[in-house]
Every structure is written in C-alpha cells, then in structure tokens.
Amino acid sequence: MSETRDRIGDTLLAVENVSLAFGGVRALSEVSFEIREHEILAIIGPNGAGKSSMLNVINGFYHPQDGAITYKGNKRKQMRPHHAAATGIARTFQNIALFKGMSTLDNIMTGRLLKMHRNFLWQALYWGPALREEMEHREAAERIIDFLEIQSIRKTPVGRLPYGLQKRVELGRALAAEPDLLLLDEPMAGMNVEEKEDMCRFILDVSDEFGTTIALIEHDMGVVMDISDRVIVLDYGRKIADGTPDEVRGNPAVIDAYLGVSH
Amino acid sequence: MSDALTLTRGDRSAGDDRRPILQVNNIEVIYDHVILVLKGVSLSVAEGGIVALLGANGAGKTTTLKAISNLLRAERGDVTKGTIEFAGERVDRLSPYELVKRGVIQVMEGRHCFEHLTIEENLLTGAYTRRDGRAAIQQDLEKVYTYFPRLKERRASQAGYTSGGEQQMCAIGRALMSRPKMILLDEPSMGLAPQLVEGIFETVKRLNDEEGVTFLLAEQNTNMALKYARYGYILENGRVVLDGDAKTLADNEDVKEFYLGLSASGRKSYRDVKHYKRRKRWLA
Amino acid sequence: MLYREAGQFKTDYAADQAIFPILQDRIFLGLFLLLALVAVPLLANEYWLSTILIPFLVFSLAAIGLNLLTGYCGQLSLGTGGFMACGAFFAFKLATAFPDLHIAVVFLLAGVGTAGVGILFGIPSLRIKGFYLAVATLAAQFFLVWVFNKFPWWVNYSSSGVISAPAREIVPGFFITGTQASPVTKYVFLLVFVAILALVAKNLVRGKMGRSWMAIRDMDIAAEIVGIRPLHAKLSAFAISSFFIGIAGALWAFIYTGSVEALAFQIDRSFQVLFMIIIGGLGSILGSFLGAAFIVLLPIFLNNTMLAVDPSISTAIVSHIEFMIFGALIILFLIVEPHGLARLWQITKEKLRLWPFPY
Amino acid sequence: TAQEKQFVPGLMYRSGPYAPNGVPFANGLADYFKMVNAKGGINGVQIEYEECDTAYNNDRGVECYERLKKPGAAAITPLSTGITYALIDRATADKIPVLSMGYGRTAGSDGTVFPYVFTLPATYWSGADVIVNHIAQNEGGYDKLKGKKIALVYHDSAYGKEPIGTLEALAAAHGFELSLFPVAHPGLEQKATWLQIGRQLRPDWVLMWGWGVMNSTAIKEAAAVAYPMDHFIGIWWSGSEQDVTPAGDQAKGYKSANFHGTGTDYPAIKDIIKLVQDAGNGTGPRDEVGTVLYNRGVMNGAIIVEAIRTAQDKYGKKALLGEQIRDGFEALNIDAARLEAMGLTGFMEPIKITCADHEGTGRAFIQQWDGKGWNKVSDWIEPNRAGLLRPMIVEAAAAYAAEKGIKARDCK
Amino acid sequence: MTAPRAFLPWLIAVPVAIGSIGLLFQLLGGLVPSFFFAWGYYFEVLIAGLLQGVMYSLVALGFVLIFKASSIFNFAQGSMALFAALTMVGFMEMGVWWPFAFIISAGVMVLVAVVIERVVLRPLVNQDHIILFMATIGIFYILDGLGQMLWGSDVKVLDIGIPRDPMFALGAIFEGGILINQYDFVAALTGGVLVAVLAVFFQYTRTGRALRAVADDHQAALSVGIPLKTIWVIVWSVAGIVALVAGIIWGGKAGVQFSLALIALKALPVLILGGFTSIPGAIIGGLIIGAGEQVAEVFLGHFVGGAIQDWFAYMLALVFLVFRPQGLFGERIIERV
Numbered sequence A: 001m002s003e004t005r006d007r008i009g010d011t012l013l014a015v016e017n018v019s020l021a022f023g024g025v026r027a028l029s030e031v032s033f034e035i036r037e038h039e040i041l042a043i044i045g046p047n048g049a050g051k052s053s054m055l056n057v058i059n060g061f062y063h064p065q066d067g068a069i070t071y072k073g074n075k076r077k078q079m080r081p082h083h084a085a086a087t088g089i090a091r092t093f094q095n096i097a098l099f100k101g102m103s104t105l106d107n108i109m110t111g112r113l114l115k116m117h118r119n120f121l122w123q124a125l126y127w128g129p130a131l132r133e134e135m136e137h138r139e140a141a142e143r144i145i146d147f148l149e150i151q152s153i154r155k156t157p158v159g160r161l162p163y164g165l166q167k168r169v170e171l172g173r174a175l176a177a178e179p180d181l182l183l184l185d186e187p188m189a190g191m192n193v194e195e196k197e198d199m200c201r202f203i204l205d206v207s208d209e210f211g212t213t214i215a216l217i218e219h220d221m222g223v224v225m226d227i228s229d230r231v232i233v234l235d236y237g238r239k240i241a242d243g244t245p246d247e248v249r250g251n252p253a254v255i256d257a258y259l260g261v262s263h
Numbered sequence B: 001m002s003d004a005l006t007l008t009r010g011d012r013s014a015g016d017d018r019r020p021i022l023q024v025n026n027i028e029v030i031y032d033h034v035i036l037v038l039k040g041v042s043l044s045v046a047e048g049g050i051v052a053l054l055g056a057n058g059a060g061k062t063t064t065l066k067a068i069s070n071l072l073r074a075e076r077g078d079v080t081k082g083t084i085e086f087a088g089e090r091v092d093r094l095s096p097y098e099l100v101k102r103g104v105i106q107v108m109e110g111r112h113c114f115e116h117l118t119i120e121e122n123l124l125t126g127a128y129t130r131r132d133g134r135a136a137i138q139q140d141l142e143k144v145y146t147y148f149p150r151l152k153e154r155r156a157s158q159a160g161y162t163s164g165g166e167q168q169m170c171a172i173g174r175a176l177m178s179r180p181k182m183i184l185l186d187e188p189s190m191g192l193a194p195q196l197v198e199g200i201f202e203t204v205k206r207l208n209d210e211e212g213v214t215f216l217l218a219e220q221n222t223n224m225a226l227k228y229a230r231y232g233y234i235l236e237n238g239r240v241v242l243d244g245d246a247k248t249l250a251d252n253e254d255v256k257e258f259y260l261g262l263s264a265s266g267r268k269s270y271r272d273v274k275h276y277k278r279r280k281r282w283l284a
Numbered sequence C: 001m002l003y004r005e006a007g008q009f010k011t012d013y014a015a016d017q018a019i020f021p022i023l024q025d026r027i028f029l030g031l032f033l034l035l036a037l038v039a040v041p042l043l044a045n046e047y048w049l050s051t052i053l054i055p056f057l058v059f060s061l062a063a064i065g066l067n068l069l070t071g072y073c074g075q076l077s078l079g080t081g082g083f084m085a086c087g088a089f090f091a092f093k094l095a096t097a098f099p100d101l102h103i104a105v106v107f108l109l110a111g112v113g114t115a116g117v118g119i120l121f122g123i124p125s126l127r128i129k130g131f132y133l134a135v136a137t138l139a140a141q142f143f144l145v146w147v148f149n150k151f152p153w154w155v156n157y158s159s160s161g162v163i164s165a166p167a168r169e170i171v172p173g174f175f176i177t178g179t180q181a182s183p184v185t186k187y188v189f190l191l192v193f194v195a196i197l198a199l200v201a202k203n204l205v206r207g208k209m210g211r212s213w214m215a216i217r218d219m220d221i222a223a224e225i226v227g228i229r230p231l232h233a234k235l236s237a238f239a240i241s242s243f244f245i246g247i248a249g250a251l252w253a254f255i256y257t258g259s260v261e262a263l264a265f266q267i268d269r270s271f272q273v274l275f276m277i278i279i280g281g282l283g284s285i286l287g288s289f290l291g292a293a294f295i296v297l298l299p300i301f302l303n304n305t306m307l308a309v310d311p312s313i314s315t316a317i318v319s320h321i322e323f324m325i326f327g328a329l330i331i332l333f334l335i336v337e338p339h340g341l342a343r344l345w346q347i348t349k350e351k352l353r354l355w356p357f358p359y
Numbered sequence D: 001t002a003q004e005k006q007f008v009p010g011l012m013y014r015s016g017p018y019a020p021n022g023v024p025f026a027n028g029l030a031d032y033f034k035m036v037n038a039k040g041g042i043n044g045v046q047i048e049y050e051e052c053d054t055a056y057n058n059d060r061g062v063e064c065y066e067r068l069k070k071p072g073a074a075a076i077t078p079l080s081t082g083i084t085y086a087l088i089d090r091a092t093a094d095k096i097p098v099l100s101m102g103y104g105r106t107a108g109s110d111g112t113v114f115p116y117v118f119t120l121p122a123t124y125w126s127g128a129d130v131i132v133n134h135i136a137q138n139e140g141g142y143d144k145l146k147g148k149k150i151a152l153v154y155h156d157s158a159y160g161k162e163p164i165g166t167l168e169a170l171a172a173a174h175g176f177e178l179s180l181f182p183v184a185h186p187g188l189e190q191k192a193t194w195l196q197i198g199r200q201l202r203p204d205w206v207l208m209w210g211w212g213v214m215n216s217t218a219i220k221e222a223a224a225v226a227y228p229m230d231h232f233i234g235i236w237w238s239g240s241e242q243d244v245t246p247a248g249d250q251a252k253g254y255k256s257a258n259f260h261g262t263g264t265d266y267p268a269i270k271d272i273i274k275l276v277q278d279a280g281n282g283t284g285p286r287d288e289v290g291t292v293l294y295n296r297g298v299m300n301g302a303i304i305v306e307a308i309r310t311a312q313d314k315y316g317k318k319a320l321l322g323e324q325i326r327d328g329f330e331a332l333n334i335d336a337a338r339l340e341a342m343g344l345t346g347f348m349e350p351i352k353i354t355c356a357d358h359e360g361t362g363r364a365f366i367q368q369w370d371g372k373g374w375n376k377v378s379d380w381i382e383p384n385r386a387g388l389l390r391p392m393i394v395e396a397a398a399a400y401a402a403e404k405g406i407k408a409r410d411c412k
Numbered sequence E: 001m002t003a004p005r006a007f008l009p010w011l012i013a014v015p016v017a018i019g020s021i022g023l024l025f026q027l028l029g030g031l032v033p034s035f036f037f038a039w040g041y042y043f044e045v046l047i048a049g050l051l052q053g054v055m056y057s058l059v060a061l062g063f064v065l066i067f068k069a070s071s072i073f074n075f076a077q078g079s080m081a082l083f084a085a086l087t088m089v090g091f092m093e094m095g096v097w098w099p100f101a102f103i104i105s106a107g108v109m110v111l112v113a114v115v116i117e118r119v120v121l122r123p124l125v126n127q128d129h130i131i132l133f134m135a136t137i138g139i140f141y142i143l144d145g146l147g148q149m150l151w152g153s154d155v156k157v158l159d160i161g162i163p164r165d166p167m168f169a170l171g172a173i174f175e176g177g178i179l180i181n182q183y184d185f186v187a188a189l190t191g192g193v194l195v196a197v198l199a200v201f202f203q204y205t206r207t208g209r210a211l212r213a214v215a216d217d218h219q220a221a222l223s224v225g226i227p228l229k230t231i232w233v234i235v236w237s238v239a240g241i242v243a244l245v246a247g248i249i250w251g252g253k254a255g256v257q258f259s260l261a262l263i264a265l266k267a268l269p270v271l272i273l274g275g276f277t278s279i280p281g282a283i284i285g286g287l288i289i290g291a292g293e294q295v296a297e298v299f300l301g302h303f304v305g306g307a308i309q310d311w312f313a314y315m316l317a318l319v320f321l322v323f324r325p326q327g328l329f330g331e332r333i334i335e336r337v
C-alpha cells in the first residue's frame, strides 16, 4: 500500500460546494471533495444519489447552479464537454454510449480525434502527411487494442458486441485520448467475476503505467474496496463520507444508507 | 470437471422434480440470416421454480430469453430450429402480446423504460393486458411501490430523467404489474446498489414463495443468482455446458473460479489477480 | 472458392486501411472501371448514355453528398433540391460572367458556393434534431428555389427564368456542354469527375472528419464528451455535403438536361436523392451509387417492360402501375434489408466467403 | 411501300398533378390520328403514334424524348413549356421538329434562330396582346385603358412568366397599371392573392396564366372575394371544362382566350365520333369529345398531319424523316380550302408558316363560361404582331443566339 | 396534455402579437404610402389565415396521431387524404348519398390501415425511424397509383353542401364589414371539433398511454404485452378517417385530384411548430402558420416579388424551433448520458 501512497500527488481537481437541481429534484447539494493526482477515487452511493450527475458536472455536461470546480489550478463554473475533453478529461458512461455504427477500431480512433491536426484538404487526399498522421494514430489505437485484448473484434461494428466487450471498448476510447483524469461510470456493471477481474486489472494497469488519475463509480463493493485509494459516499445528493475504503466500510451512516446490513 | 455434474444436451428431465412449466428444446437462433448465436439450447423450468441462466458476456443468455418471449423478430433474429413450450403449449409462434396474456413477461436487459412517460405511467403500461379493473391495478401499483419505495418518490418524473437504478426498478415493477406467472429477468441486478440487489432478490423470492411466480433469470452476479435460484444452467458460446442444482453448481471448482471469483484460498482481492491469466473454457 | 482472403497478409496499417483490402476486390474494381471507361462508351447507344448513365452519374454524386450529411453525420435533410439549384445557378452565373473560366473550375466553384449556403442552413442543426431538422431543411428547399425563381439576375434576365448551359470544352475539341457535346464525351467526363469526387468522399469518411461525423450521428452527446465540437462537425458535414450536391446540381443543369428552370429542383428532387441513399445504404459510398442506379433505372425499366409486354395498354395505366410497383418495391427492399443495397452486397460477399457453408 | 408508317411520338401526361388536363388533350390527339388512319392514312401512309407519359416532369420528359426519338419521328409534342425548353437543343441537334402549340418558348417563333421549333398558331405573347385587345374593346378603346388597373395571376414558372414582358410593354404603351401576383406550384393556395386582389387592389381586370388545379382554385377564390367573373380572363390553358366545373355555378361568366372551336359540330370531329368512338376504338370516354382540351389535342394532331402532308408533296408519299417534315412545317399553308378539306372550317383560323416566322397569325378569340358550356363572345382578334410582338421576338431570339453561339439562318 | 396554465401566457401573448404586428404595418404604412391599409383589411387577412390554418391542422393532425403512436413520420398522410376523398367521390358518383359514402370510405380507410399494418409495419417493427419514414413514402406511391387507377385522374367535384358564398361580418365596426369565407369557416369548425375530440380520447384513455409507450420503444412495448398490431391498426384507422375528413374539406375546395396529396407539405411546418407529438399543438401550430403566412404574403410579399407563402411558413417554423427544438407543445427531447 505504501507505494500507492507515494504515488499520489497534489490535488488535480477540486469540487467546491457544488449544487445541482432539476426542477424540484436536488441531484447534488453542496458537495465538496477533491481528486488527487494519480489516485483511484471511488464514488459510491445508493441509486439516484447523484453519482452520475457528479461526473456530468465534472466534465461539463451538467452545469451546477452553485459552486465551482477547480481543475489543474483553473477555477470554473461552466464549460462545454468538448473543452473538458480538450483539457484531458475522458470518461465512460453508465448506459454505454459507444458509436454503434462504427467498428471497435473507429470508436477508439475517435478518442484520438483531438490529437489529429491535418486539415480537411489533406484528409481528402488521404496521402502524404495525412496518411502518416492517420498511421501514427492507428498505431496508438492498436496499442490500446492490444492492451485491452480486443484484437479479434477490431473491425466488428460495436453495436453487435456483447455488453462486456462494449464496456471494454468504451474504456479503450477513453484511454485513446490519453487523459489526465479518467471518469468511469459503473465500468463493471453487468459483468461476471472473471470479467470484473479483467477490468480491474486494466484499471490498475492504467493507473500504474500511465499514472492516470481515475474516478470511478461502482456498486460492487468487492471491487471498490479492493482497488480504490479513497472512497466518497453520496446519499440524496449529499456527501456523507470520505476516506479510505476501510474507514468508509466501517462508517455506520454508509452502512445504513448504502451497504445494507448483510455486508 | 466434477463428476457431480451432468453434461446435458437435450436432457430435459434434469430440471426439477416438479412439473416443468417452460420447456426449451434444442433451439437454434440466427441473427441477420448469418450470425448463428444459439447452437441448440435446451432447458426446462419447473413451475414455481427459480432458474438461473449463467454465462459470460455474449454467451447467449439474452438471446435465449428473447427467443422465449418472442422478442427476437424485432431484432431480425429468428428461431430456426427447436421448440418452446409453455404450460404444455407450443408458444414459439405466439406474439409477445399473447405470451404476456398467458403470463410470461420479460424484463429486458438495459432497462428500456418509456422515456417520455412518467414512472407511474410506465408501471401502468405493464397492466395493459389486464382486464380485472382499476381497483386491482391500483392495488398492485401500491404493492410495487412497497417493493420499491424510491419509485414512489419519483412517480411523477419522466422515466428518461431518472437515474439508472431507478429505471431498473421501474422496468421490474412494470413487469410485475402484469401479474405474470413467469418472469424472464435479464440482469436485474445490473447497476443497482448492493442493498437493492439484495432487495430485488428478496422480492423475487417473496413473489416466488407467496404468489408462486416462476423465474428464469439471466444474471452476471453469479453469487446472488446461485444463492436464490434452485437450479442453474451455464451457457457458453450458445450452448449449455453445465447445469445442475444451484448448490451443486456453487460447489463446482470451475464455477467457483470463473464465476464466483473464489480460489482454493477463499475470495481473492481484485488487486491480486494475476496478469495474463487466460480463461479456461469448457469449449474452445 | 474464388473469393477468399486467406493468404493475403498485410504488413502495415496503411494496407489494412486501404479501401479495398482484398485482392479479388481490387481486380474486380479494375475490371469494372475498364468496362465503364472503354466498353460502355463503345457499346452503349445514345439513349442509354444520355438518359440512364449520365443522370445516374449525376445522381450518384448528389447521393454521395446527401449520404455524407445524412448517412454519415445523421442529419436528415430534405433540402437537396435547393442545394442542387444553388449549384446549377451559381455555375450558370460563373460560366456566363467569366466565359474563360475552365468549366471544371466552374463546377468546383459552384460547389464551394453551395457549401457556403449549406453552412448557413446548417446552423439550426445545432439545436434541432431528427425529423424536426428534416422539416426545417425544407425551409432551405423552398426558399432557395424561390430565390432562383424570383430574381431574374440569376438567369441573366431571361424572360422565362430558364437557364441554358453555354457550350464549353473540357479539353480543346471536346465539348461537354451545349449542343455540340456528344453523349460519349459527357459520359466519360462525368465518369472520371464523379469517380474522383467519390474517392475524395471516401477519403474523408475514413479519416478524422468522417469519424467525427459518425460519432455525432451515433450519439451526439457522447461525441461532444469525447471532444468533438458539434458545431464544427455538423457544419463541416453540411458544407461538404452541399459541396457535392452543388456540383451535382451544376452537372445536372449543364451536362444532363442542358437547360433548367428553378422548378426542376423542387422537393421531389430532394426525395428522390433521399430514396437513393436509403435504398442504397445509409453511410456507404458504394450504396450511393447502387441507390442512384436503382432509383434511376427502376421507373424506366418498369415503364419500358410494361410497354414491351403489352404495347397497347394506356400510358396512364402504365404510369399508375409503375407508381404502385415502385412503392411496393421500396417497401419490399426495406423489409428484406433495411440497411440498403450496400449491406446486401456485403452479406453476399460474406456468404461468398463462407461458401459452400451456410454460416 | 404501302405498309410504310409515319412515326409520331407524343410526350403526354396521364399521371401526376396535371393529369386531369393532360388526359383529354392526349385523347384528342390520339383519336385524331386514329381517325386519319381509319380514313386510309396520309396519302396512304399510316400514322404510328406512340405515347410516353412524362407526368409533366422535365427529366421524365427528356427520358421520353430520348426513348421515342428516331430520325423518322415526324414531330415532338412536348405539351409542357418546361419540357419544350429542355428539348429545343436536343431536337435541333436530332433534326426533329418541336410543335409547341400555344405554349413553350415564344422566341422560338423566330425560324432563323430556331429552325426546328414551331409555335403556331399563337404564342403567349400574342395571347396577352389578344386579351388586352379584348379588354380595350370592352372598355371602349385603347385610350380608355389609361389609369385602369389590370392584375396578372400567374403560375410562378417559366410558363407563367412568359406574358409579363408583353404586358409590361402594353402597360407602358397604353398607360394601364399592371400588378403581378405569382402563385406557387401547384397553386392550391391563393387566399392571400385573392384577398389582395379582391379586397385591396380591386383591379378592373384580372388575367390569369394558370394550369391545372391552380385555375379552378383561382376561380373559387375569386368568387369568394366576390370578384366579378366577367372581368376575369384566362389564357387558353386556363379555359377548359376542368377549370370551371369544380367551381360550379360560381364560375359562371368567367372568360378565357382560345384558338379553336369547341363542341362536336365539325366534320372532322364527327368523323372521330363515327370512325373511332363508335367503332369502340376511342382513347377516352365518348362525352369528352368536343371539350376544350380534347379539341386542342385534335388541332395538334391536325397540324402535324397537315405538315406531313405538305412535306409529302415535296418528298413523296412515304414515311419521311423529321428534317423533311420540318420543311413541311415551314411550307405549311392551311387556307380556307384546306380547312374545308380537313373538315375543320370554323374550327381554327387559316395558318401560313414561313421559314422566318413559325407562329402564323397568332389570332385567338375570347370565350365565356355560362355554367354549361363555353360560348364564343368575341371575334377572332388579331394581335399586334408586326408593330409590337415580332420585334420583341426577334430581339429575344437574337439574345438566345448570342448566348448559345448560334448563327442565325438566312431565310431569304 | 400540457397543463392548462401553460396556455395562459398564450392567451395574453397572442392578441398582443396580433395587435403589434398590425401596428407595425400601420407605421410602415405611414412611411410607404403604398402600404397603407385599413384595420378591417388586416383582420380580414388575419381571419382568413387563421381559418386556413385550421385546415392545415386537419392534415397535420393525421401526422401527429401516427407519430405519437409509433414515431413514424407518415409521409403518406397526404396521399391517404387523396385516396380517401377519391373513394368517397367514387361512391357518390355511383349515386350513394354522401353520409353513406362517408361511412363506406371510412371503412375503406380502416381496411387500408389493416393492410398497412400487416404488410408494412409488422415486418419493419423496431427499425430506425428513417426506414419507417421511407416505407411510408412507399405507401405514398402505392396509394397514389391505386387511387388514380381505380378512380381515374380527372378532377372530381365533391360537394356535400357546405355553403360557399362570401359573408360579411362586423359591418358596424369596419367599413364594408370583414369578409369571411363561409366554406373555410365551416371547415375550420370541423377541424377544431375533430382535434378536441381526439385530444381527449388519446389523453384520457388506456390506449393513449399505450400509444405513447409504443412511440418510445417498440421492443419494450412488445415486452410488456402491448399488442402493436392492434394499436397500429387503431391509430392508422383513425388517421385514415382524419385524412378522409381533410380530403373532403380540401377536395371540396379545390376539386378532388392529384394535387391534394401535396397539401401534406403545408402541414409540415404546422407539425414542427406545434410539436410532432401534440394534438393541441397541431391546432395552435396551424393557427400561427396560417395567420403568419397569410399576413406575410399580403403585407410583405409584394416587396420581394410574392409567392413567399411556401417558404415563409417553413422559415417561421424554423425560427420557433431554434428557441424550442421540440416545437411549442412537443415532448421535451431527453438528453442524458
């Protein structure tokens, strides 16, 4: 564990007093926490607690009514999702949001779009610098494909893939952007143990090899407790706990609101 | 592979001692005229039973359930071989509407709530086939709300704006509203908080005990599934590779390793899973 | 047996990303082009050239244009007719104002102009989606046709509002517009021109731009979160799509009919092109060609066949039956293969690869 | 040989939005040819008539043309101004005469620039002049037109725009005020137009260049704003039974121009009834014979047959080529005697075509609807061709020639 | 239905808008003399537009019904109107009294609905919306061809005795009174009643809920036992009968012939303005479009050469859409991840 602790650096992103409401529904109320560089942070909480909304706020899809977010030292209240992407935030989604009509490879390549710069005239020619650029990124995409062990479905349209593989491709797409902050919304939902093991391994490897900071939402406590450095717990839009897995596991409020007695 | 297990292929009697209410005989399913997904699946579910359908992603669980509830055609899939019987009657050519009337309803994977309808309206659509009057429907609505109090809070919200878990509850509640004899549950626990997962399985058990509803559930949460089911089938690559009592299955070494994440030394941490572990498969 | 890729290994990604990675496909394409460039002009008669092949090529280009927008970027548009009109009238103004400008340049510039108009009418797509957008693009359709119909400046003050293409050569001695142009030159020019543009389209869709379009099409919200700017992606799709459609409009007026009035680009034209891409296959360049062939040929084929079978039936009955069969065939095709002829072709190839096994 | 047949293509429309008007015309044309054939053909040469359905659609028209064209085609009848425009170049190159009778490109009457286009017996420009002439007669002379308000309701297309230039010239010459009201295709919506006309502008006369459903809608809307019908005059394409019957009694009093007779009281038409309809060979129903558009189809057929006959005088009594028949058209001289022989005395005015002038007299008359039938309410009116129209035509043709790089023919 | 309070702002906004547009024109009239007009004339145009608008609504209504129930954008609605009217006239020409002819034609439309469900919709269940849209274009062609083949393509007169004479109202206030077209008035009344009845029927019944469920997700609707077949037959039948009414009214105006199928195009701006899924939206949209385009054509048209009606309606709708992408009363477009 100690090597992990060393790894963790300064605050990468700080959420301060964020509140978000939809009509009468308060999805988030005055939530504050921070994500530190290189850590794996888990966000847990009952259904409808506001976890996904929190990620949406972080990457600019929802605009909070109140509060601010400081990312890499810049404070902001609002931004468009594509700006968030440009500053190095990538994510996956709770309900898979892959581009269904495209192949696995193309999906991963879209993750790299921000890094491609040839203008469209070159693209139209598909030759010279454009081709070279395309090939560079293809290689990067292939590295991710190898990493995630999805070589065999490279050319398959993702719409036809089974759920678990889709989740993996989605992770691949997020990784392709080489993000500084990776947000994962229930990456392991709908997987069996074996696949969860694989997924955990990927997440840990990403963290180790690329030093990417990861915030993940997950309902499988086994996974959360095993792989996260820190856990925060939301309930009804409020943060009710924040600490190491062990601290959180013992917290009566958390047991009450989320874990249930049997755990 | 343990000797306690029978390798079934078309061996239907292996199900349960009670009368089978659902019989699937050697079905083959093809999507898009070319993609062969199920390669002769047989299973049977006893009346009042809870049967789990286990298997990795893409094994064909969903496809099997859809074949039973006749939702395949809407996806350009087709049952090309085999038969499906419910309560002694062949149902593979019935419309989903007829099936629901006969008491078979499916809760689809991935929620599929009606986005623009409110939660309550969603639940009410479940009662579409019923003809037993408003009062009875109202009563069942209340019952669903007692199973899922969260839904009551959100009853007037459009389903499209509720959280993933809330939608899952809504989908299950909607199925309950049809007063089914048999529910085909596709990954009910996906995306639910642990407390609720337990809640859902308890609900399943209660419905099974108190109202005699039969369940066939496809589930990734093998742990839970085997805890509540009486019988289980393991599907791989479109074939049933293993079936048996839930207990027997749970004790099987391979199942333990691949589906329960247990090794000889007990549950191992996700952190310690070895790299480059390759899957072992019953079928190549 | 013959259609196998076994033994064809690729050693770099470029080869793997080629449009036709399989050798047999390349051979087939080569033969096909040879046939189209050499055999067809030699063998086809004037009727075939000027009423089937030429409009087919022009429509293919329009279909590619619409396919970029609708098939690849998911923005349903019913304004194709209006954009074709832009191309036609821009080209006419350019060609008559600058008689020395080479005709191919005129076509390209007309396309560029249309692209500008496309961007303008694409702006609402940032907020409006699906069928709402489709109907909103009708605003472009009606407005543009009205503009060209209403202001005589566009037709150089001809009293009737009809423009006719001035005679121009593609290379000295070979006229492609005007009365002197022979169908063969027209055809060969079109074939080459359209083939080049189709290649450009293909390059665009398999590169960065195409991916951002498809991402927007498949899930615009996720696309934005991945970092694609909806504004750029949608407007570039509108621009490039209009560029192709504008050129198609210019070719229509200059090479196919030779003279048009704005009303030739009525809403039916938009629907016609939409049919092509749906029947041919959304999101497929090949599909655009197949769809264009189908929609151009089918009515003529039905009409001619019925008359050939029984020359004495009234043309009214023939027309009505033709309508009904056309409609029925569209439905039938959609039922058999909703993803269009291109998909059918792909499935055939897949079956061929598996042959003699069924799957 | 006696078995030789003269091929005549017809680009008709029996489907599409304008079918109600296209069908009787096509029937009249076909029946006339059947009648001629029944009477032994043109000097023994039978007519082989083939139709293609354009649905009033320009590109379908081009396809039909390409399908039916052959060197032996006598003349093309495009029956649509748009299609005529699209075919002029092609037909000229293929050497097939285009007969656009009372429609099409007015400038086409200049035979020096358009050797293969024939606009007889009248063009839109003549039509406009004739109608204004009629108005002047009603008002008591051209000088009374000064300060009068005349509105033109027109189909917003090449067709509808044709008369504008002429009317503007006339307005300038005679001091009336011309207001223009375009109506968008297909013309189902004219509420705004007629509110403006009937409730605000209140013009003294309204002219109409409409086609298809636009005509009947206009008549109904005019009635709805209580515009006096007898001050509402349509061009010949706006004056058929199809246009007035849907409006019922409201259409009573409506006027239109025409250049041929209606009814069945002509020997040729009686022949059609006897030899074609009664022989069970009629293309359409019996009671259609004698209606305006049917008779116009008959006239179209008669002119083609006469052109062929004239050409045969020069090239022999056999099936001829299009370019030979063009010469027949240019030598066409249907005088009273010829009309008598054709059985069409009183049906139409004598026509004489020359190499330079492909229009003829341009004469027309005004008819009025009485709720049951059309009555001729004016004499044949002679348009001011020499003084006004012909120079305009020559100018327009010259502009076209310049644009296209065509060298005008010398007709001397 | 949108809550009643949502209509309140409208009750105020609409008269204000009407008044201020009128005033604007008055002001312009001060600047450009040719522009001058009487208030009576302005109201005349406005009323004519509103009446016309309700007639558009009638056609739009058919679209809405089908879209609500199946998310299908039914391009064939126009040709259904034509086909229905042709059938009705056909029977009337055979001497059937018009109410009977109406009933028979309604029956024919139900039959058409059954056939469409069986042959087109059922095999295409769960397909992309654009595919279904395309299929309806196929239906458009078939109905067009069939209608004309069966009943011929000449103009048919359809007269069920709606009065047509001009009528002048409010003579006391405006000089010469305000001209109201009686036919349009009756037509608009019919349209209004039909819309009201359907709105109630679909909003307050079990069927209504099922309809909206089907529109959201075919497969899920199937899975809970909603019989798509029956639902579709009901909806297409009702849409067919609405088409029949529209066909009678428009056919009575313009004669029954091919061009009738094209009025569908006029219903589209109404549809997007009101919202694809809202029955009341169809009528409000119709009123706005009708009044808007009529006023624009009369008062602005001649500055730019006229015949602007067609695109003006679309532009108007487009401008509204930019502010409310789902139309005035359409369901909110749900955007979530």
Ligand SMILES: Nc1ncnc2c1ncn2[C@@H]1O[C@H](COP(=O)(O)OP(=O)(O)OP(=O)(O)O)[C@@H](O)[C@H]1O
Pocket: A160, A161, A162, A163, A164, A190, B031, B032, B035, B037, B055, B056, B057, B058, B059, B060, B061, B062, B063, B064, B075, B076, B077, B109, B220
């Ligand atoms: N509509 C379809 N068209 C083509 N192939 C399909 C379709 N639906 C599923 N498949 C394929 O069928 C196979 C079985 O899929 P199915 O969804 O039944 O698996 P599953 O066991 O339910 O997996 P999961 O646990 O991921 O839900 C997969 O390989 C999938 O790619």
Ligand SMILES: Nc1ncnc2c1ncn2[C@@H]1O[C@H](COP(=O)(O)OP(=O)(O)OP(=O)(O)O)[C@@H](O)[C@H]1O
Pocket: A022, A025, A026, A027, A045, A046, A047, A048, A049, A050, A051, A052, A053, A054, A094, B161, B162, B163, B164, B165, B166, B191, E335, E336
């Ligand atoms: N766009 C929206 N409009 C209205 N309500 C919303 C919207 N997004 C989220 N909500 C509501 O906010 C609450 C929090 O939702 P959120 O999706 O963040 O929950 P969650 O914690 O991710 O739950 P789950 O674990 O079930 O996914 C829910 O009650 C949800 O209904």
Ligand SMILES: [Mg+2]
Pocket: A051, A052, A053, A094, B163, B164, B165
């Ligand atoms: Mg969530």
Ligand SMILES: [Mg+2]
Pocket: A163, B061, B062, B063, B109, B186
């Ligand atoms: Mg599944």
